[in-house]
Every structure is written in structure tokens, then in C-alpha cells.
Amino acid sequence: MIVCVCKSVSDRKIRAAIAEGVDTFDELQFELGVATCCGKCEESVRDVMAQSGVCQSHCGVEHHTRAAPVAFYERKAA
Numbered sequence: 001m002i003v004c005v006c007k008s009v010s011d012r013k014i015r016a017a018i019a020e021g022v023d024t025f026d027e028l029q030f031e032l033g034v035a036t037c038c039g040k041c042e043e044s045v046r047d048v049m050a051q052s053g054v055c056q057s058h059c060g061v062e063h064h065t066r067a068a069p070v071a072f073y074e075r076k077a078a
């Protein structure tokens, strides 16, 4: 699937770059040119990075992109 239309970059290309060691958004911009034209793809590029296990903070903690929804229940007085 094409992620960056302006530069014709697919999610496969982004994953391949990540597999080759690219681990920051800035590096992806430099290597592939993503989000350097209109910028509308930035969020999608970051999503692909997160799905590929790249942590933007480089904290070493594995993050999950889709957290389970949290439900809050209000307790009613008896």
C-alpha cells in the first residue's frame, strides 16, 4: 500500500528501510523522502514505524499501537 503518494513510497519500502537499520522518522525522511512534500503522510509513516516496533523515544520499551479500550463505570449509590 502506498503510504506517501508524493514520493510513491509504500509501507513495504518503509518496513524494508527499518529492517536495514533506519530507526528514526528523520532518517526515513532522508532515505525515502517521505513527508517531505505535502506532509500529509507523516502520521501514516509514524504508524508504520510503530507497527514495525520502532519506538520514537528510543526508550527500549516495546509499545503497542492499538491499546485495548478502557471502560469506566460509575458506581451508583445504594
Ligand code: FES
Pocket: 003, 004, 005, 006, 007, 034, 035, 036, 037, 038, 039, 040, 041, 042
Ligand atoms: S504524501 Fe507524503 S509528502 Fe505528500
